[in-house]
Amino acid sequence: xxxxxxxxxxxxxxxxxxxxxLGYKDSTLLKNTIAEAFLVPDVVIMVVTxxxxxxxxxxxxxxxxxxxxxxxxxxxxxxSIVKGLNTLLHLYPDCENCIFAVCDQPYVSSLVFESLIxxxxxxxxxxVASAYSGxxxxxxxxxxxxxxxxxxxxxxxGAKKIINAYLEDTVSVSFEKGNIDxxxxxxxxxxxxxx
Numbered sequence: 393x394x395x396x397x398x399x400x401x402x403x404x405x406x407x408x409x410x411x412x413x414l415g416y417k418d419s420t421l422l423k424n425t426i427a428e429a430f431l432v433p434d435v436v437i438m439v440v441t442x443x444x445x446x447x448x449x450x451x452x453x454x455x456x457x458x459x460x461x462x463x464x465x466x467x468x469x470x471x472s473i474v475k476g477l478n479t480l481l482h483l484y485p486d487c488e489n490c491i492f493a494v495c496d497q498p499y500v501s502s503l504v505f506e507s508l509i510x511x512x513x514x515x516x517x518x519x520v521a522s523a524y525s526g527x528x529x530x531x532x533x534x535x536x537x538x539x540x541x542x543x544x545x546x547x548x549x550g551a552k553k554i555i556n557a558y559l560e561d562t563v564s565v566s567f568e569k570g571n572i573d574x575x576x577x578x579x580x581x582x583x584x585x586x587x
Contacts, residue, residue, distance in 0.1 A: 393434065393436065393487050393488060393489075394432075394435045394436075394487070394489040394490070394491060394509055394533070395436050395437075395438060395480040395484060395487045395489070395490045396429045396432070396436070396491045396493060396505060396531075397439075397473075397490055397491070398425055398426065398429065398438070398439045398440070398493050398494070399469065399472045399473065399495070400422050400440060400441055400448060401442025401445075401462045401465035402465065403444065404575075406575050407580070410447060412444070413448065413451065414574065414580055416498055416583070416584070421498060421574065422448065423452075424498065425493060425494075425495045425497070425500055426439065426452070428500055428501050428505065429493065429502070430456060430457075432505045432506055432509070435491075435505070436480070436483075436484055436487070437457040438457065438459070438479060438483075439452065439458070439459050439460075440460055440461075440479075441462065441465075442462045442463075442464075442465025442466075442472060443465055458479070458483060460476060467546075468546075468548040468549075469548060469549075470545035470546050470548065471546075473545055474542070474543055474544075476492070477539060478543060487536065488536050489512060489534065490533070490536075491508055491509075491532065491534075492530055492531065492534070493505075494530050494573070497530065497531075497573050498573075499567075504522060504531055504567050504570075508531060508533040511563055517562060518535040518537055518538060518558065519532065519533065519534055519535070519538065519554070519555055519561055519562040520533040520562070520563055520564070520565060521533075521555055521564045521565075522564065522567035522570050523564035523567065524566070524569070524570030525571035528555060528562070529570065530570075531567075532555065538554055538558070541554055
């Protein structure tokens with residue numbers, strides 16, 4: 393079984409409003425990511441909330457996803473990775489792989505998630521990352537052999553630290569437009585005006 397953990401705990405400080413709830417495609421950025429994840433067969437979906445958690449949680453459908461609240465969200469992305477992974481494994485101890493995604497990549501699609509899973513099945517590599525703009529990043533799949541190390545991440549380091557430490561066990565899949573994320577009002581205005 394594969395879990396998809398969507399990290400949605402940040403307070404969008406540069407944007408001035410919760411980016412998770414920004415309108416997009418007759419929906420919101422977060423709901424769009426959840427909807428794409430929901431199209432992937434045989435996965436469980438976990439959303440990690442933090443800042444504005446009540447606003448965000450009341451927008452979601454609890455029959456489709458699991459939600460966990462990260463009280464330490466201000467400690468950075470790592471705390472949400474750890475909280476999401478630990479909660480996922482508590483609920484689904486037989487989970488073999490975990491994909492971490494963020495809610496502000498508007499072009500993420502079920503095809504991106506599926507290609508991570510297929511590439512892992514094909515290559516047996518322990519880490520499958522999305523490639524864009526000369527780098528690798530989210531969404532990224534980790535096999536369970538990395539769960540222990542993921543659970544020790546701290547601060548702002550995120551999962552990139554583990555990818556960089558195990559490049560020989562990492563493979564990437566192309567995610568066109570993966571470099572487009574929403575951090576500022578300008579980013580969002582470009583997105584909705586169709587740039």
